[in-house]
Amino acid sequence: MGKTMTNYKNPIVIERADPWVYKHTDGYYYFTGSVPGYQEIEVRRAKSLNELENGERASVWDAHATGPMSSLIWAPEIHLIQGRWYIYFAAAGTDEVAKGTFQHRMYVLECDSENPLTGKWIEKGQVKTAFESFSLDATTFELGNKLYYVWAQKDPAIPGNSNLYISEMQNPWTLCGKQTLLSIPEYDWEKIGFLVNEGPAVIIRNGKVFITYSGSATDENYCMGLLWADAESDLLDGYNWHKLAEPVFRSSAKNQLFGPGHNSFTRSEDGENDVLIYHARPKIVTEGDPLDVPDRHAHAQVFSWSDNGFPIFGEPGIDND
Structure with a gap:
């Protein structure tokens, strides 16, 4: 395989946690991630992953001065859905913690142009789920002419900070039908510091829908888990999902x-x-809240697949091509 095409100069983007990359048919990689200070959404693009650090960039949305979209703008993702650009992100009205969680809700922006760096972004509002609570890290995917939404949310009836859910979408900013619980923090490695399942990402390969996600606190204990279901199964039936x-x-x-x-x-x-795009820190955080330490950089790493069709991510820092 072409090593020259996968020799990534890591980190590919400095100080961008929660990195999201969309490779478009126009030849560009579009990138967004959490900006330190958590007060804006930035989009970049470049023709290669190595060029994203110094590529074109634009600040496309700023936090409101007050209100529910004024604080802690986290984990934006840029998606092209039915010919239009959308950004999913989480925002809070305060940086205070109440009942063990922040106060985030999930929101959507829509772009009126083919170029998301220069187009106008329109607020489509909050994505409403079955209950009103701490929610974040939404992603979407299309399969079988259906649009699905996967996200993390606190259920007041379940101990911990956040669980993973899936729902079908009526349109890119509205859920429809039932929402299904996919995973709760149950293993020790998901419960270090905080009981967390968050940051889902979807890849469909080998007849399966795979969802990676992250668990535990955002320090050195943060790590990734894996869920999967057969692509032909009912994805809203929790019994069709499996967890490593x-x-x-x-x-x-x-x-x-x-x-x-x-x-x-x-x-x-x-x-x-x-290619796996992920954030990591170059050292263990020894002072302060890890969320306030802006050294989570975006990395790119090729990964492979096992004979039975499962992803092999290997070890951070080692390409697997």
């Missing part, structure tokens, strides 16, 4: 990459390889 008992991607002290997670997926420049 062990993490699939975790800190590498040898390579000085700590707390890898909140990933997305893309393809290599030559189209030959699947």
Whole structure:
């Protein structure tokens, strides 16, 4: 395989946690992620992953001065759905914690142009779920002419900070039908510091829908888990989903990459390889709240597939092509 096309100069983007990459048919990689200070949404684009750090960039939306979209703008994702650009993100009205969680809700922006860096972004409002509580890290995917939404949310009846859910969408900003619980923090590695399942990302391969997600606190204990279902099954039936008992991607002290997670997926420049995009820290946080330490950088890493069709992510810092 073309090593020259997958020799990534990591980190590919400095100080951008929760990195999201969308490879478009126009030849550009579109990138967004959490901006330190958590007060704006930025979009970048470049013809290669290595060029994103110094590529075109634009600040496309700013937090409101007051109100529910004024604080802690987290984890934006840019998607092209039915010919239009959308950005999903979480925002809060305060940076205070209440009853063990922040106060985020999920929102959507829509772009009126083919170029998301120069077009006008329109607020489509909050994505309403079955209950009103801490919610964040939404992603979408299309399968079988249906649009699905996967996200993290606190259920007041379930201990912990957040669980993973899936629902069908009526349109890119409205859920419809039932919402299904996919996963709760149940294993020890999902419950270090905080009981967390968050940051879902979807990749459909080998007849299966795979969802990676992140667990535990955002320090060196942050790591990735894996869910999967058969692509032909009813994805809103929780019994069709399976969960690995062990993490699939975790800190590498040898390579000085700590707390890898909140990933997305893309393809290599030559189209030959699947690429994991994730954030990681170069050192363990020893002082202060890890959320306030802006050293989570975006990395790109080729990964492979096992004979039975499952992803092999390997170790952070080691390409697997």
